[in-house]
Amino acid sequence: MGTLFETESMPPLVLVGHSMGGAIAVHLAESGAFSSLLAVVIIDAIEGTAMLALPAMKNILRSRPPGFSSLENAIKWSVISGQIRNLESARVSVPGQICLNSQIPHHQKISIVDTSEDIIKEEEEETSQTQSLVNFLYTWRADLARSEKFWPGWFHGITAKFLSTSAMKLLIVTGLDKLDTELTIAQMQGKFQVGIVPFAGHNVHEDAPEKVAEIIADFLKRFKICSRLNKSCRWPS
Incomplete structure (x- = not known):
């Protein structure tokens, strides 16, 4: 996939996606479609967990x-x-x-x-x-x-693509037990940041929107990806 903007007009970008949207964000980040990509944030989009859950999806839809x-x-x-x-x-x-x-x-x-x-x-x-x-x-x-x-293709290989992108990386999950083996090892090696939102369901960003916003804001601040426009705004401590 080629770049979506001319290099001189490409704005600094942070891709954020949940579940299938997270998989799309990873595919885009790895493709090089955005030349000024600064960070990738994925919310509860884990290859191992998703692939194991796919067989049950039809029953979930039927319910x-x-x-x-x-x-x-x-x-x-x-x-x-x-x-x-x-x-x-x-x-x-x-x-x-x-x-x-x-x-x-x-x-x-x-x-x-x-x-x-x-x-x-x-x-x-x-x-x-x-x-x-x-x-x-x-x-x-x-x-x-x-x-x-199309379900398997959405998630197959996203762990390797997520880890290979040169952008800063944040994975938001409800607990470290959600990580598959490859992600657990990579997290221990410091290859990406993890944000934990306990007591939330799969729709993490909807169940706890303020907590998710704080995690993302803290991540962007820590790596100097952005700064406050309004000095009265409070960054998470």
Whole structure:
């Protein structure tokens, strides 16, 4: 892949990505696409862990409700199911993951309203592939199951690519036990920095956004990648 900007106009860059986005950040960093790349930050994107988890992904997708009767129920489900542990974050990220059901005629959409306090439970139970989507006002924006054949390629080899990039490197995880053998050895050799966010789920940056922001800010400050614009801002101690 060639550079995306002319050398003289390339701004200093820090790539940050979570999960699959972290894998994309690593591939881009290793490709040399950005000539002024200063650092790579990946959040819970670990080759060994991801490759082991891929066989279970289809079951995880099958367990999701096919749709929701309201945006609020979609947000509630994301928290109740444990996919996101921070309600405030869920209110920001979930709306972009769903869309109005195109299978419902416009004049019928107004009639689909919540009529039960147990709507979340009902929607979780209605996961049969034969369940008609016209019962739901909102459906998932992306059909993730269709991308299954690409899953291994997203993560295969990202550890070696992550470690080989010349940019400064930060890996944010929920615990050191998440590291595979190759990353554990490299971390002990000081080849990259590690940020720990305990008690968070896979969506680390959503479950604990302030903690993740502090870790990244501290990393950028430590290696003089950036400095404060506002002197009143407090760097993490």
